[in-house]
Amino acid sequence: MTKEETYLLPVDESSFTDRLSTDRSFPFHADMQKILFGKQLLLEELPFPLEEIRQHEQHGYLLFRKGIKRELLSCVRCGTTDASWFAEFPCARCGKVEFYCRKCLMMGRISECSQLVSWAGPDLNFRQIADPLQWSGKLSTGQQAASQQVAEAVENSAELLVWAVAGAGKTEVLFAGIAEALSTGKRICVATPRTDVVLELAPRLQKVFPDCKIAALYGGSEDRHEAAQLTIATTHQLLRFYRAFEVMIVDEVDAFPYSIDQTLQYAVEQARKPKSSLIYLTATPKKQWQQQCRLGKRAFITIPARYHRHPLPVPQFIWFGNWEKQLSKGKLPAISSKWAEARLAAGKQALIFAPKIAAMEKTLRILRRMDPSIESVHAEDPDRKAKVIKFRNKEIPILLTTTILERGVTIPNIDVAVIGAEDRIFTESALVQIAGRAGRSAEFPTGTVTFFHYGKTEAMLGARRQILMMNKEGRKKGLIDR
């Protein structure tokens, strides 16, 4: 596309519905329908000649929306209104100085002269797959109850929160609901914040739904233009969808900071159809949602116990003073060093969470004096995968980390500690997730969880409360053996 060919149409959303009812005899391009149905793509992302795009637009088969709203500065694609995410630049395309959104920059820069293009022609219809589920596994009692409710929510286009403790086996809980959707020709999306979850989930679901076309979408994936009936996407990739799904399943949302959460909520609302079911999966819902559950204002179901029927390890709080000051002197508070020494002596693997990379590296230097094979890993560590594998193979006795490791990472027999558990970054849900790393396997269902802190926080207390509550409920419902 060259500058002379620039095709900028000032079309606003209000004319969308008017133009929907017009002429349906236009011989539209089936590939365009496939690529743009339920999507919102930038004009430059479209693999079609401009003339063809123009014709479809003129016949009311495409909807154009401005990418950035100036009145109340906001990004139409990601919903950002926070001014700190916008910047200005002199645009060579339109010749004006204009705003662009930095929040969703990785999806292709969207500025004031950008157009988001969606399909406005006839719907793309999906197949009704008879008996789509090929699975012979068995659900636990807790899973069974949740599974049934998910299927009902899918049938009734309702909203449901599935509150399942770490290790409950929540993926299997979705099977019946997805099967229900596929057999009635509905389009489904499973959205998760992390690429590794997409990569883990896609083959797993493909195996049990062999007749269904599945698209796995993440940054750099190749299925970008697939119009699949079942889409598994990172929440980022949801930003390319617009009124696409009849069933929207959102996984693991609560371990993430508020700013991501806001974008996520916006993306979910944009991507689902106005009439659709919305299912949230979480090990630890945020405060506001917990309260709504208690007050009966939110439909929810809990799976309070793990598949292996043992209770969740309850975190122990240990005050260890001004640890940052100690660290700056090259020391670790004695009680936490002893903790590490004891694990090394007993040959028990451990996972230690630190609030910041700098603190983690300092701790690493100190711990390595005890054992040089101790390692650290953070979210952007290029060797992250290799280190996780080494940890799983028991080549690393203690692994320090600033991030919740991949969901697939269930190291069988570990103790877990947090240093500086009072840090803001450790929200209630993050702490519940962290505690959930211990005692995952049926073979080693126990493991200790220790929060080393310099002052208890509301988040720490909340996390412990949540875990105790789940154990109590699990016992009451007969889902825990002891």
Added chain:
Amino acid sequence: MKDYCLICHQEIKANFSWTTLFREEKAAKICGDCSDNFSPITGEICEICGRPFAFLEAEYKLEKRCNDCARWEEDEQWRGTLDQNRSLYRYTDFTKEVIAKFKFRGDYVLAEIFAEDVQLALQAFHYDYLVPIPLSGERLYERGFNQAEALIVTAGFEPTQLLSRVHSEKQSKKSRSERIHHPQVFEFTTDLQLNSKTILLVDDIYTTGSTLRQAAKILKRNGAAKVYSFTLAR
């Protein structure tokens, strides 16, 4: 208003100390962690291309020049084309990532990170015209801006357009041998008289030095006396 790091979007906390107290403090564009990740080029460098010798094995240099430059200077066709290049940072993975986000993702505002350093660096040169390496029309449309021009403007200087990219169609009309031996990438597109003027070319990175020499050659052929270049990284 709060300041956020342009790279990691962390809030930048005001860092009061005795040294900053007495100095006029400009609003920081990036946080300390990100700032530490850049590796400024210091110490001994190649007298022509500005490559730091500290990271170069002895066999890759010849007295005050790196082997690459020595080779350029041996070639009659290219000898003395580019008088001197200077760059700010080493092209580390971190710098590479930031520059990629700046030019390929089109994050224009990242130019502000470098504004102060670029300003100081450009002031160290004596020149008549500050010339950004141009993009093709197609690239310019794709990216929405020329990254070299963005660096110049953001640092508070005025760019002069003397060159443009030769259209690829024009290129393909030439014979094969012509293209290989005279791969004309740029053409001189101005009425300005360059008689005995000094030009300072600006680009984001110096990789092989070929692009800058191509541009320098055209400029000298059109009367420039000296051609220097400045890049963000190398």
